Structure formats: C-alpha cells, structure tokens
Amino acid sequence: MDSTTGSKATRLMGIFVLLGTALALPMALAWTGRDVTQGDAVRFIYLHVPAAWTMYLSVFAVFIGSVMWLRRRSVFWDMVAEAASEIGVVFALLVLVTGALWGNLTWGTYWEWDARMTSTAVLTILLAGHVALRQATPDVDGRATRSAWLGLALLPNAIIVHYAVDWWRGLHQEATIGPTGAEIQDLQLFTWMFSAVIMTTAWAWLMTHRFRVGFLARQLDVGGVSTALAERRAEADRTWVDQVDRADDLDAATPVQATPVHRSAPEGGA
Amino acid sequence: MEAPVVELEQAVVLAGRFPALAGLDLEVGQGEVVLVRGPNGAGKSTLLRLCAGLTPLKSGKARVLGHDLAADTAAVRPLVGLLGHASALYEDLTVEDNLTFWSRSAGPGALSPAEALELMQVEPRLATVEVRRLSAGQRRRVSISVVALRRPRLWLLDEPHAGLDAQARDLLDGVVRSAVDAGATAMVVSHELDRAHALADRSVAIVGGMAR
Amino acid sequence: MISVLRSASLVLRKDLLAEWRSRVVVGQILPFSIVLLLVFGFALDPDRQVLEAATPGLFWITVLLVSMIAAQRSAAIEAGDGATDGLRLSGLDPAGIFIGKTLAVVVQLVLLEVVLALGVTVLFGRELGGWLLLVTATGLATIAIAAAGTLGGTLTQGLAAGQTLLPVLVLPALVPVLLGATQAWEAALSGQDGGWGWAGMCGVVAVLALLLGAASYGSLLDEG
Numbered sequence: 173m174d175s176t177t178g179s180k181a182t183r184l185m186g187i188f189v190l191l192g193t194a195l196a197l198p199m200a201l202a203w204t205g206r207d208v209t210q211g212d213a214v215r216f217i218y219l220h221v222p223a224a225w226t227m228y229l230s231v232f233a234v235f236i237g238s239v240m241w242l243r244r245r246s247v248f249w250d251m252v253a254e255a256a257s258e259i260g261v262v263f264a265l266l267v268l269v270t271g272a273l274w275g276n277l278t279w280g281t282y283w284e285w286d287a288r289m290t291s292t293a294v295l296t297i298l299l300a301g302h303v304a305l306r307q308a309t310p311d312v313d314g315r316a317t318r319s320a321w322l323g324l325a326l327l328p329n330a331i332i333v334h335y336a337v338d339w340w341r342g343l344h345q346e347a348t349i350g351p352t353g354a355e356i357q358d359l360q361l362f363t364w365m366f367s368a369v370i371m372t373t374a375w376a377w378l379m380t381h382r383f384r385v386g387f388l389a390r391q392l393d394v395g396g397v398s399t400a401l402a403e404r405r406a407e408a409d410r411t412w413v414d415q416v417d418r419a420d421d422l423d424a425a426t427p428v429q430a431t432p433v434h435r436s437a438p439e440g441g442a
Numbered sequence: 443m444e445a446p447v448v449e450l451e452q453a454v455v456l457a458g459r460f461p462a463l464a465g466l467d468l469e470v471g472q473g474e475v476v477l478v479r480g481p482n483g484a485g486k487s488t489l490l491r492l493c494a495g496l497t498p499l500k501s502g503k504a505r506v507l508g509h510d511l512a513a514d515t516a517a518v519r520p521l522v523g524l525l526g527h528a529s530a531l532y533e534d535l536t537v538e539d540n541l542t543f544w545s546r547s548a549g550p551g552a553l554s555p556a557e558a559l560e561l562m563q564v565e566p567r568l569a570t571v572e573v574r575r576l577s578a579g580q581r582r583r584v585s586i587s588v589v590a591l592r593r594p595r596l597w598l599l600d601e602p603h604a605g606l607d608a609q610a611r612d613l614l615d616g617v618v619r620s621a622v623d624a625g626a627t628a629m630v631v632s633h634e635l636d637r638a639h640a641l642a643d644r645s646v647a648i649v650g651g652m653a654r
Numbered sequence: 655m656i657s658v659l660r661s662a663s664l665v666l667r668k669d670l671l672a673e674w675r676s677r678v679v680v681g682q683i684l685p686f687s688i689v690l691l692l693v694f695g696f697a698l699d700p701d702r703q704v705l706e707a708a709t710p711g712l713f714w715i716t717v718l719l720v721s722m723i724a725a726q727r728s729a730a731i732e733a734g735d736g737a738t739d740g741l742r743l744s745g746l747d748p749a750g751i752f753i754g755k756t757l758a759v760v761v762q763l764v765l766l767e768v769v770l771a772l773g774v775t776v777l778f779g780r781e782l783g784g785w786l787l788l789v790t791a792t793g794l795a796t797i798a799i800a801a802a803g804t805l806g807g808t809l810t811q812g813l814a815a816g817q818t819l820l821p822v823l824v825l826p827a828l829v830p831v832l833l834g835a836t837q838a839w840e841a842a843l844s845g846q847d848g849g850w851g852w853a854g855m856c857g858v859v860a861v862l863a864l865l866l867g868a869a870s871y872g873s874l875l876d877e878g
Contacts, residue, residue, distance in 0.1 A: 242873070290829065297826040304822065308815040311458060313498075314877040318809050321870040325827060328862060396459050404464040408650025411481075496739060516655070520745040528736025534672040543668045547744040549656055572675060588740070 177384035185377040192370040199363045213277035218363055220270040222371035223263050224292075229375060230260030231295070231330040234302065238323030241316050247390065250316040253323055255382035257302040259375065264296035295329050302326065312393060444472045445508060447596055447627040448493055452502035455488050455651075462488035464651030465502065475618065475628045477642035479635060485651040486631040487526070490598040493629065494524045507595055520548070523594030525602050529581045530588065533574040537564065537584050540573060541591065548592045558591035559584075561617050562610065578605045590617055597621060597628040603637060615641050661750025662757065669758035672731050679727075679762045683720050687766055690716045691773045702779050709780040710839035714832055716770055717763065718799065722821045724759050724766075725803030729811050729820075738811075738875060748872030752804060756867065759800035767792060784842030784849070791838035791853035794860050798831045801863035808867070808874045831859050 207214035237253025309315035448470035504511035541555035632638035806824035810816035841849025
C-alpha cells in the first residue's frame with residue numbers, strides 16, 4: 173500500500189493552481205481597474221467570493237456524504253464528508269478573514285452584526301463542531317453516524333447564509349451575479365471567474381489529498397482488524413491445546429471445573 | 443423439526459477494532475437452556491448482546507427467532523429479554539415507577555408490575571423506594587422482574603445469580619424454568635457452574651471469541 | 655411496535671417523574687438562572703435604562719444557557735446503568751421517545767421561563783405586554799430549543815467530551831432562534847410591527863429540529 177497521497181492527477185491540479193495563481197495575481201492586483209466607490213478594496217472580491225463558493229461546496233459535499241452514509245452506509249461518502257468538513261473550516265475562516273479586512277476598508281469596521289456575517293460565523297463554528305464531533309467519537313461507525321446527522325443540519329444553515337442578504341437588510345453587498353445578469357463586466361468578470369476556477373481546483377486538490385489520508389487510515393484500521401482476528405483465533409486454538417479438553421457430559425452429571433486461562437480472575441459472581 | 447431459536451454461523455463482532463467474537467458457530471434449539479461458559483474476555487457477554495440485537499454483526503450470519511439479525515434487528519429486540527451486568531433501571535425513579543414504565547413499554551401481554559415483583563418476591567415496601575437507595579441484591583431482583591414482565595421468548599442472562607442470596611437464586615431458577623416450560627428458550631452465562639449446570643440442559647464453551 | 659404518540663406520552667411521564675423525584679430543575683437549574691439574571695445586572699452596571707432595553711436579549715441568553723443544562727440532564731437520565739439497552743429492547747418508537755424527551759424539556763423550560771419572566775420584570779423593570787405574540791414566540795422558541803438540545807444530547811451521549819461538545823454544537827444552530835425570539839419579544843413589549851415574522855422563524859427552526867431529531871433518534875440510540 174502506497175504511503176503517499178500524491179498522483180498524476182494531484183500533480184496536474186497543483187501545477188494548474190500554481191500557474192493560475194501566478195497569472196491571477198497580476199490580473200487581480202494590477203490589470204483590473206479600481207471600483208468607483210470602493211477603490212482598490214474591491215480587489216478582495218477575487219479572493220473572498222471564490223472562498224465563499226468553495227465553502228458552500230464543502231457544505232454541500234458534507235451534506236451529500238452524510239445522506240449517503242445514512243442511506244447506504246457508504247464508507248466512501250463518509251470519507252468525503254470527513255474531508256469536506258475539515259477543508260470547509262479552512263475556507264470558511266478565509267471567508268471571514270477576507271470579509272473582515274474588506275469590511276474594514278469599505279465600511280470602516282472589521283465586523284458588523286448583519287445576517288450574512290453572523291450566519292457565516294455560525295456556519296464556521298458548526299463545521300468546526302462537525303470536525304470536533306468526529307474526533308471525539310472513538311468508534312468508526314459511530315463517528316460516521318453521529319457526524320452524518322449533524323451534517324444534515326449544515327445545509328439549512330448554509331441556505332440561510334446564502335439568502336440572508338435578500339431576507340434581511342444589512343451592510344453586505346447584494347449578490348453581484350444574479351439571474352438578471354452580471355453587474356461587473358469584462359476583465360473584472362473574467363478575473364473573478366478565473367479566480368473561482370483556481371480556488372475550486374485548490375479545493376479539489378485539498379479534498380483529494382485529505383480523502384486519501386482518510387482512505388489510508390481506514391486501510392490501517394481494516395488491516396488492524398484482520399490481524400486482530402487472526403490473533404484472536406490463534407489464542408482460541410492455543411487455549412484449547414493448553415487445557416485438557418474434557419468432555420462436558422451433563423447427562424453423566426460430571427461437574428466441570430472451568431480452568432481460567434488468566435489465573436488472576438477469581439471464579440464466582442460479580 | 444422446529445427451526446433453531448438461535449443460529450450463528452461464523453459470526454464476527456467487533457468491539458472497536460478488537461474481535462470480541464471471531465467466527466462463532468452456535469445453534470440453540472427451541473425450549474433449551476444453554477449454559478455459556480468460558481474464561482473472562484472470551485466473548486460471552488458479547489454473544490448475548492449479539493443475540494439481543496444490541497451489537498451489530500461485522501460478518502457471518504445470525505438468525506434469532508427466525509429473524510435475520512443483520513436485516514431485521516427491530517423485530518428481534520422486543521422478543522428477547524436481556525439481564526446484563528447493568529441494572530437497566532432508572533435510578534431516580536422508584537421501583538414501582540420503573541416497573542410501570544417498562545411494563546407499559548412492553549405492550550399488551552406484559553405482566554403487571556405487581557405480578558412481576560411477586561415472581562422475585564421483592565418486598566412490597568420497596569415499591570416506593572428509589573432505585574438509587576436499593577442494595578445491589580435488591581436491584582438485581584428488580585432487574586430480573588423487569589426481564590420477566592416482558593415475557594420474552596428468548597432469555598439472555600449474563601451471570602444472573604451474581605449478588606443474589608440463596609432464596610433469590612432459587613426463585614430465579616424457578617422463574618426461568620417456568621418460562622422455558624411455557625415455551626421460552628434461555629442462554630445463561632455463568633461462572634457458577636454447579637448451579638448453572640442444574641438449570642441448564644447443555645453447555646457451550648466460548649474461548650477466544652469462538653465456540654467449542 | 656408501540657405507536658409514536660403512546661411512546662411519547664410514556665417517556666414524557668417517565669422524564670417528568672424523574673425530575674419530580676430528583677428536583678434537579680427546581681433545586682439547581684432554577685437558582686442558577688436567577689443568579690444569571692443577577693450577574694447580568696451587576697455586569698451591565700445597575701442602570702435601569704440599559705437593563706430595560708436589553709431585557710429580551712438577556713432573558714433569552716439565560717434561557718439558552720440553562721437549556722444546555724436541562725438538555726444534558728435529559729440525556730443523563732438515559733445514560734445511567736444500562737437504561738439505554740432497555741429502551742432499545744423495548745417496543746417504544748424511537749421518534750416517540752425523542753418527542754417525549756423533548757416535551758419533558760419543554761415543560762421544564764416553561765417553568766423556568768415563567769420564573770425568569772417575573773425576574774426580569776422585578777430586576778430589570780421591564781413591563782411585559784403584547785401577550786399573544788409574547789406567549790406564541792416563547793412557545794415556539796422553547797420547542798425549538800428543547801428539540802435542538804435533546805438532539806444535541808443524543809449526538810454527544812457516551813462521548814468523553816460530550817458535556818463540553820453539546821453547547822458548541824447546539825448554541826450556534828440556535829442563533830436564528832435567539833435572534834427571532836429576542837426580536838419577537840422586543841416587538842411585543844414595545845408594540846412594534848414585525849414580531850410575528852420573527853416568531854414564525856422560531857417555528858420553522860422548531861419544525862426542522864423536531865423532524866431531524868425524530869428521524870435520527872433511533873440510529874443515534876444504537877450508537878450510544
């Protein structure tokens with residue numbers, strides 16, 4: 173069994189992310205124009221919004237993984253959910269940090285208690301709680317089941333996050349790309365889309381590596397169980413060879429003295 | 443010939459990563475009382491919990507009372523009665539509260555609390571005492587009453603005589619025998635082989651998670 | 655299997671009896687909630703205006719914090735000495751067990767809320783009014799909190815870190831309820847519009863929490 177999680181696919185993804193970032197940086201920082209009202213602060217949009225998109229992608233992956241574990245006990249999908257929640261925390265924190273920096277530049281405050289920011293913070297904590305719950309559950313199947321039910325609760329929360337800007341008035345921007353068409357144009361739009369593609373590829377790269385780590389851990393688990401099973405059976409054989417295997421004939425009313433294998437435990441009731 | 447009440451074929455049960463049962467084969471026929479004996483850590487308690495549908499099967503086959511344990515655990519559980527190491531009683535409730543709850547939970551056909559207490563001759567004055575204030579032996583009698591009131595078709599008794607005085611042990615043996623005479627089946631884990639042999643029809647030895 | 659309704663009523667009765675016999679809510683949680691109100695008063699500088707204005711928020715923060723204790727207590731009832739095995743073997747419907755336990759927590763929280771409402775009137779000087787909206791919002795929010803707390807208790811039962819993990823998982827999920835209940839109370843107490851929408855949001859969370867809890871209880875009981 174390989175001890176590396178790298179492959180041709182991950183190397184290709186990694187190269188694309190590196191090259192894409194090298195191209196996206198000048199586009200985002202220099203080649204695209206400033207905003208009329210926000211000035212250079214608008215450039216956060218190329219990081220913040222793709223991060224939010226990948227955060228939603230993670231939540232969706234956790235949700236699907238949770239459903240598939242609960243319906244089909246799919247180990248594959250449980251591992252997807254496990255990877256997605258950890259990576260989701262990373263991107264959620266990126267959303268909050270970039271949002272805070274952007275907010276300070278545009279609104280003069282790092283934090284405002286409007287619906288979108290509050291619900292994003294809540295989603296971040298729930299994702300972290302999902303990770304914590306998995307880490308706190310020693311039993312493998314129990315871990316999957318408990319976190320799956322919690323994973324189902326993440327999706328309604330994510331929906332609240334996404335639509336909060338429509339349901340409640342707040343400082344946050346209206347959705348920039350919506351059903352009526354894009355508000356930003358040309359190179360800015362292209363840069364934004366390009367950033368989203370790079371961020372998504374980075375997400376996929378992280379997911380692949382994390383999934384494979386989980387897979388290797390499971391292999392160790394399964395292998396450990398097989399070894400333990402063989403040892404247990406060997407122990408049973410040794411015990412019966414060591415003892416005198418007396419026929420226990422109840423009809424003959426011969427009292428059998430069960431010889432303890434481990435002599436420390438006394439006979440008798442609890 | 444009647445189908446066996448318990449049929450296990452190469453049953454593997456895990457406790458974490460540890461194979462508590464490592465490929466166990468066992469058959470228990472209708473109306474039998476089977477003594478399950480073996481050293482500590484052999485998997486005897488796990489065997490009973492498997493038959494009760496409380497512990498999942500990792501691999502192998504298991505049928506209890508005609509139901510596949512892997513596919514239909516919910517159907518098995520109400521039909522069995524398990525007396526484990528724990529009392530399965532609510533400590534904050536009185537004896538009567540506990541028996542009323544468990545009797546109503548067992549559905550129609552269950553014994554009444556009074557009938558169940560009478561079986562194990564639990565002192566009437568204890569009915570209004572909270573379980574946390576009972577002695578270990580008194581709790582054991584009440585736990586046995588709870589199992590008995592369910593009128594299970596399969597009795598799973600894990601060291602049932604532990605903590606009981608001589609009178610209670612005789613009462614327990616009588617309760618089990620009556621149930622078996624009325625059509626039930628029983629599996630008894632015990633280290634007290636003399637007493638258990640008197641109750642049982644045959645014995646099975648469990649060592650290292652396997653039956654011999 | 656016993657019906658959902660019958661299962662719920664049996665478990666409700668059992669949990670309320672357990673509380674009656676042990677007096678944990680009345681003897682421990684209730685005094686703690688009064689202490690919280692006093693602590694808020696001291697921390698916010700006994701300035702009537704500030705306390706009056708913050709009454710809805712302080713009330714619901716207190717309810718949320720004590721509900722975590724009530725939820726842990728509800729889960730602890732089943733954790734003792736093999737009672738979970740008994741529940742699993744019984745013919746009780748798992749969804750019914752969840753609903754019964756949730757209702758028991760609702761009853762206990764309502765009792766606490768009545769006392770807390772008196773407390774905020776006396777200690778913070780805020781007069782209560784808009785009773786229909788107030789009671790409806792409180793009822794819906796309490797059901798949401800009880801259902802989420804009971805579900806959280808089941809999610810974390812049997813874990814070594816369960817007691818600390820429960821509030822981390824449940825409190826963030828109840829933020830919409832805190833928001834909705836506080837806004838509904840503010841609308842009720844000050845006669846403003848919009849309170850019913852906020853009460854409705856609490857109702858939505860209550861329904862979602864009840865559905866998720868009822869669906870999950872059986873499989874979570876098996877993991878515990």
